Amino acid sequence: MSTIFGIPAPALYGQILIGLINGSFYAMLSLGLAVIFGLLRVINFAHGAQYMLGAFAAYLLLNWLGIGYWPALILAPLIVGAVAVVIEKTMLSRLYGVDPLYGLLLTFGLALILEGAFRYWFGAAGQPYAPPQQLTGALNLGFMFLPIYRGWVVIASLVVCLGTWLLIEKTRLGAYLRAATENATLVQAFGVNVPLLLTLTYGLGAALAALAGVLAAPIYQVSPLMGSNLIIIVFAVVVVGGMGSILGAIVTGYVLGVLEGLTKVFYPEASSIVIFVIMAIVLLVRPAGLFGREE
Amino acid sequence: MAVGTQYLTEQPRLRTSSMVLGAIAVAALVAAPFFFYPVMLMSVLCFALFACAFNLLIGYVGLLSFGHAAFFGGAAYVTAHAAKVWGLEPLAAILLGVAGAAVMGAVIGFVAIRRQGIYFSMITLALSQMFAFICLQVPFTHGEDGIQGVPRGHLLGVVDLNQPLAMYYVTLAIFLFGFFAIWRIVNSPFGNILKAIRENERRAVSLGYRVDRYKLGAFVMSAALAGLAGGTKAIVFQFATLTDVQWQMSGEVILMTLLGGIGTLIGPIVGAGLVIALQNYLAASDFPVTVLIGIIFVICVLLFRRGIVGEVLELMRRRSKGAS
Numbered sequence: 135m136s137t138i139f140g141i142p143a144p145a146l147y148g149q150i151l152i153g154l155i156n157g158s159f160y161a162m163l164s165l166g167l168a169v170i171f172g173l174l175r176v177i178n179f180a181h182g183a184q185y186m187l188g189a190f191a192a193y194l195l196l197n198w199l200g201i202g203y204w205p206a207l208i209l210a211p212l213i214v215g216a217v218a219v220v221i222e223k224t225m226l227s228r229l230y231g232v233d234p235l236y237g238l239l240l241t242f243g244l245a246l247i248l249e250g251a252f253r254y255w256f257g258a259a260g261q262p263y264a265p266p267q268q269l270t271g272a273l274n275l276g277f278m279f280l281p282i283y284r285g286w287v288v289i290a291s292l293v294v295c296l297g298t299w300l301l302i303e304k305t306r307l308g309a310y311l312r313a314a315t316e317n318a319t320l321v322q323a324f325g326v327n328v329p330l331l332l333t334l335t336y337g338l339g340a341a342l343a344a345l346a347g348v349l350a351a352p353i354y355q356v357s358p359l360m361g362s363n364l365i366i367i368v369f370a371v372v373v374v375g376g377m378g379s380i381l382g383a384i385v386t387g388y389v390l391g392v393l394e395g396l397t398k399v400f401y402p403e404a405s406s407i408v409i410f411v412i413m414a415i416v417l418l419v420r421p422a423g424l425f426g427r428e429e
Numbered sequence: 430m431a432v433g434t435q436y437l438t439e440q441p442r443l444r445t446s447s448m449v450l451g452a453i454a455v456a457a458l459v460a461a462p463f464f465f466y467p468v469m470l471m472s473v474l475c476f477a478l479f480a481c482a483f484n485l486l487i488g489y490v491g492l493l494s495f496g497h498a499a500f501f502g503g504a505a506y507v508t509a510h511a512a513k514v515w516g517l518e519p520l521a522a523i524l525l526g527v528a529g530a531a532v533m534g535a536v537i538g539f540v541a542i543r544r545q546g547i548y549f550s551m552i553t554l555a556l557s558q559m560f561a562f563i564c565l566q567v568p569f570t571h572g573e574d575g576i577q578g579v580p581r582g583h584l585l586g587v588v589d590l591n592q593p594l595a596m597y598y599v600t601l602a603i604f605l606f607g608f609f610a611i612w613r614i615v616n617s618p619f620g621n622i623l624k625a626i627r628e629n630e631r632r633a634v635s636l637g638y639r640v641d642r643y644k645l646g647a648f649v650m651s652a653a654l655a656g657l658a659g660g661t662k663a664i665v666f667q668f669a670t671l672t673d674v675q676w677q678m679s680g681e682v683i684l685m686t687l688l689g690g691i692g693t694l695i696g697p698i699v700g701a702g703l704v705i706a707l708q709n710y711l712a713a714s715d716f717p718v719t720v721l722i723g724i725i726f727v728i729c730v731l732l733f734r735r736g737i738v739g740e741v742l743e744l745m746r747r748r749s750k751g752a753s
Contacts, residue, residue, distance in 0.1 A: 177547050177550075177551065225727065225731060228731060229730070229731075232734070234546065234547050235493045235546070235547060235550065236730050236734060238493070238547060238550060239683065239687065239726060239729075239730050240726070240727060240730040240731070242680060242683075242723075242726060243722075243723040243724070243725070243726025243727040243730065244723065244727060245723070246680070246719045246720070246722055246723030246726065247719075247720050247723035247724060247727070248723075249719065250717040250718070250719030250720035250721075250722075250723060251717070251720055253717065253719070254717040254720065362676075366554055366555060366558045366676060367555075367558075369551040369554060369555055370551075370555040372551070373544075373548060373551055373552055373555065403566060406562040406566075407559045407562050407563065410555050410556060410558065410559035410562075411559070413552070413555055413556075414540045414556065417540050417541075417543050417544065417552065418540065418543070421543040421544055
């Protein structure tokens, strides 16, 4: 058996794959956070809960209505996005103009409500969710076995990230969004409906989180607490990348996921803290983050 | 300069009345264990001190730390270990916990104050989560079990703290000491500079203050006082577990302060009392506590951001303005 730095090659590739998958979720979630923060100036603490809601929506669609994975991939983000639109309209929109810390506290409270309620109804244990039939099994790549579903998650997340980036950078709607990020008052004066834009942006961010949740459901179990542990890591990812750039959020997500996977191979004890250590180092060297601008 | 100082400190007219009120409150606290269950009172006192320490940062420097559980729980671990394994006298064990929290505060604060506002909150949250992961793995914290069966011991080798009343009065003395320390800090020239930073950081810089040093100083003090609360809690309840270092605990102390009133001296105490009472009340029912905490968060943020004490003070201010 071949080894690399004294580590069996399959173990190394396996951990890199796990790192890539975790990185896919970091990238999708930090992307949504960055889009929301860019326009609304709100750190969406409920992002982890919305990710969990997405996974639960898929699980409940299957168990209550018999709706499978592929429709759920569209329906769950729509449902969670709609919930987010209601939240933005009724609560978040009252907080524009006050200290942004209150947005963080409000979404923190919402996250506690959602997680507490789901734990009350479904218990803390995870529920299994089977991957769709077309994506079961594994591919022999020659140097390792790749479970097809995991390969699909990496590709799907890349497509989602790229699609979101194109939406923001290359479309008219994206141009409005970027303009409103720079100067909302001026954009409103040009006749763009900025409040609607804010609502849609929050809905879009939450829908992205829910989509990540559906993708995650067959890999991790569907549990009420799946989001809260992830969101803190994603915060660290966002601090490392800097909120300034969408592309920065995506790249940082994948890179940190892979680095975490590699740490699991070479020094497993540190794997749960490596991202936080990197965050601290980045802050000491480049406080604005790798892709951020000094404000 | 004199005008500025006068503007920032409390009005002298309020001083006598608040001293009378303070004396009544202390008398009530001394008499309280004869009317209420001492363990619950001690729990309120520990969390009230924790919330006051947290409020020193959010209320007077404008920094929202989302990681104060690290100092509270970290000090609890150090104190529990010192008292149980090294057999230290309880007060010495608590002081060691305070020192530990202060060192952690210096390290975490040094990294976190590089960013402001919302980033500061995210960084403190991430670093405290890192600390929680470390606590889960290092052997001396005993992982999921925590440190159980911490001896209360004899204060200075004389007073037996296994007596509930003795433990209560020691806890009360520690709480009053911590509260007095915060009051002194807030009303000192140092405290005035902190408030100046909160109001307008750039102007404070332009006046020649090294803002980062003041922020770090306040952060370490706040961490040390949170550690005082955590260490005392470890002696009172005789255990230190992972619950104390996790982000839910940081959220709870934010809620206590927000509910009572950010930036008011007694708000955090009111908030801590209410939240602890509510948790005790709900422990008997099967209604999920986190849901209720979340609901209170949402209501506070949407309807009364000044908190209970803050709203009352505002009402009094308006009334006295209307009268004059």
